[in-house]
Amino acid sequence: MLLNFVSNSLNLSLINEYTHFFLKIKELLKIIEDNKTLTSSYFIENIQININKYGRIVLNKEVDFVVEFNGSNDIEFHIIIEDKEDDNKNTIQKLLCFIFEAALAETFVRKRLIKFVAFDSPFDGEKNSYEDGILNALNELHRKGIQSIITSNEDVLNDPENLLEIKEDYMIRYLESEDKLLGDF
Secondary structure, eight states: HHHHHHHHHHHHHHHHHHHHHHHHHHHHHHHHHHHHHHHHHHHHHHHHHHHHHHHHHHSSSOOOEEEEEOSSSOOEEEEEEETOOGHHHHHHHHHHHHHHHHHHHHHHTTTTTOOOEEEEEEOSSSOOOOOHHHHHHHHHHHHHHEEEEEEEGGGGGOOHHHHHHHHHIIIIOOOOOOOOOSSOO
C-alpha cells in the first residue's frame, strides 16, 4: 500500500510538471504569434514609411526600418541606410536617432498621443552637413502639429539664413549664459 502511494505521488508530480511545461510552451507560442502579428501591423508599416520619409528629408538617402525575428523568435529591428558614410559615423548615428524619433512622433500624432518632441543638439556633430535637412524635418513636424523643442548652440549652425529662420519663426526662448540652471558650463 505504501509503495502504491509513493508511485501515485510520483505520477501526480510528473503530471503537474508536464502540465506546467506545456502551459509555458502554450504561452510562448502565443507570444511568438503576437510578435508575428505586430511585425506585420499597420503601426509598424507606418513607422517604416515615416523613417523612409524622414531619412530622405534629413539625409537625402534611402533609410529603411527592418523588423525581423532572431533565433529565439524575439523581435529585432534595424535601421539600414543606403550608401553609408564611414567617415561621418557619429553624426550619422545621431541623425538616425533624430529620424527615428521624428518618425515615431508623426506616427503617434495621428492617434493624438503626442504633442511635442525634444531633440538635444540635432545640429551638432562632426562634419554635420545636414543642417538644411534637419530644419526641413523640423518644419515637417511643425506642419503635422508637433511642437519641437531643441537645444543647440547657435555657433553650430553654418547657414545664417537657417539661424535667422529659427530665431524669427520658431524661437520662443533664448537662454543666455546668465540663465544657467545648474553649475558651470
